[in-house]
Amino acid sequence: xxxxxxxxxxxxxxxxxxxxxxxxxxxxxxxxxxxxxxxxxxxxxxxxxxxxxxxxxxxxxxxxxxxxxxxxxxxxxxxxxxxxxxxxxxxxxxxxxxxxxxxxxxxxxxxxxxxxxxxxxxxxxxxxxxxxxxxxxxxxxxxxxxxxxxxxxxxxxxxxxxxxxxxxxxxxxxxxxxxxxxxxxxxxxxxxxxxxxxxxxxxxxxxxxxxxxxxxxxxxxxxxxxxxxxxxxxxxxxxxxxxxxxxxxxxxxxxxxxxxxxxxxxxxxxxxxxxxxxxxxxxxxxxxxxxxxxxxxxxxxxxxxxxxxxxxxxxxxxxxxxxxxxxxxxxxxxxxxxxxxxxxxxxxxxxxxxxxxxxxxxxxxxxxxxxxxxxxxxxxxxxx
Numbered sequence: 074x075x076x077x078x079x080x081x082x083x084x085x086x087x088x089x090x091x092x093x094x095x096x097x098x099x100x101x102x103x104x105x106x107x108x109x110x111x112x113x114x115x116x117x118x119x120x121x122x123x124x125x126x127x128x129x130x131x132x133x134x135x136x137x138x139x140x141x142x143x144x145x146x147x148x149x150x151x152x153x154x155x156x157x158x159x160x161x162x163x164x165x166x167x168x169x170x171x172x173x174x175x176x177x178x179x180x181x182x183x184x185x186x187x188x189x190x191x192x193x194x195x196x197x198x199x200x201x202x203x204x205x206x207x208x209x210x211x212x213x214x215x216x217x218x219x220x221x222x223x224x225x226x227x228x229x230x231x232x233x234x235x236x237x238x239x240x241x242x243x244x245x246x247x248x249x250x251x252x253x254x255x256x257x258x259x260x261x262x263x264x265x266x267x268x269x270x271x272x273x274x275x276x277x278x279x280x281x282x283x284x285x286x287x288x289x290x291x292x293x294x295x296x297x298x299x300x301x302x303x304x305x306x307x308x309x310x311x312x313x314x315x316x317x318x319x320x321x322x323x324x325x326x327x328x329x330x331x332x333x334x335x336x337x338x339x340x341x342x343x344x345x346x347x348x349x350x351x352x353x354x355x356x357x358x359x360x361x362x363x364x365x366x367x368x369x370x371x372x373x374x375x376x377x378x379x380x381x382x383x384x385x386x387x388x389x390x391x392x393x394x395x396x397x398x399x400x401x402x403x404x405x406x407x408x409x410x411x412x413x414x415x416x417x418x419x420x421x422x423x424x425x426x427x428x429x430x431x432x433x434x435x436x437x438x439x440x441x442x443x444x445x446x447x448x449x450x451x452x453x454x455x456x457x
Contacts, residue, residue: 076121077205078409079196079259081250082214083130083170086150086324086369087264089141090402091213092128092166093151096159099124103155107403109429110410118453119417120410129169129199131192131250132214138167150369150398171195173214177246185243186236192253200259207416209409210254210261212247212288213401215329216339217267220245225274229281232274248272255279255286260412263288264405266342266433276422285412285420287427288435290342293400294393295320295359295373296432300442302377302391303350312380316347317357319374323367326397342433346440371397404430414456426452 080088097103105111110120142156142163156163174192179185200208225235225243235243236252244252247267254261255270255278263269263286270279270286279286292300295318306313343359357376373393380386408430415424428434429445439445 074121074125074206075127075203076125076409076413077200077203077208078126078128078405079199079208079210079254080128080130080405081173081210081212081247082132083128083166084132084134084136084138084141085213085215086141086145086326086398087213087401087405088130088132089138089145089163090150090398091405092138092163093142093145093155093159094402095123095126095128095406096162097155099162100159102158103152105403107400108407109404110407114450115453118411118414118456120414120453120456123406123410126406126409127169127203127205128166129171131171131173131195133173133175138163138170145369145398148368150396169199174246174249177244177249178242179240181240184237184239185241185249186233189236189249189253189256192250193257196253196257196259200257207413208254208257208259209412209416210250210259211264211405211409212250212262212267212269213264213405214247214267215325216265217245217247218332219337219341220248220268226272227274229274229277232272232278244272248275251275251286252278255282255284258282258284260284260416261286262408262412263435264291264401264408266290266339271435280422283419283421285415285422285424286435287408287412287424288431288433290339290432291401291404291430292432293397293404294371294395295375296343296346297442298373298375298391298393300346300350300440300445303347304441304443306379307351313347313351313355313377314380314386315356315376315378317376318343318359320359320361320371321364321367321373322361322371322397323363323365324369324397326371327363327365327367345433349438349440369396369398371395411453411456418456
């Protein structure tokens, strides 16, 4: 039984690392470091093995995956020998990549329904031609600005009608991909803070098509640490007064988030956890700076002030430095395996138990990392 993993943004750094890493794991060239589902807690969940995963996707880039892997190798993201050792697997995945949406805005004589149908055909052709049991669509493309509310977002009936309007851009690209995935009967994951399936009409569609979805915005660095540290302050009754962070990153992600509109989506997502965990708002903001020279590496510096007994003022600082693609790729593999199994077991709609992986999880306001892990582990046990 083969499982398709359809990556939106299939030639980006994260997707390239996913395909390279999966091939390396299958060949025994690497250990599953960073893969949560490789642990003993998930051994009995019936998850599809890594060697059953088949990759394809959409992208607007024409740079082949082997070339992207070579670029990542020169940047130190992919170990030097791997790009050559798994070239055949990279070429096979690249052959399954189709042109994506340049903007999602239709021409005056075109509709978003027609754009969606083209995406649906690509996904269903991939599934049918390769005889795949099911397909998980994962959005790992660039972050979009927050979307303005639209009446058509509130119900599937209204959305279906609005998508037939020539020249109208009712859905942002990420949501159009989500619409196509769910319409094709495929599960869907929002790996970025883009809107994606985060609309009432698309939740209705997921339930109508009996497919699961999850998201939003994978936590791989600073927010991961926040959701581990903030519960400590809350449990010890220490009053957090401020929490400020500065994020430095380069590469495509840094260039995208340098746009204030796209950066706003990321900031909204990153700032949800603290008030939810602490139960009150704290002073301080999250800043994101594009430093092109950093490439695929990112650095986060956080400064926390808090009060203890008798109001004594104290502080804590931490610095996190990591490789974004290497942190994200194993989570993509985890999510693909988990959601494929959830689909097989009949789950439909938002899967809140996958909130462990996300900054802004759907259908839940639980952000405490250990609690999220316990919920994930218990849910995985029910998949057996």
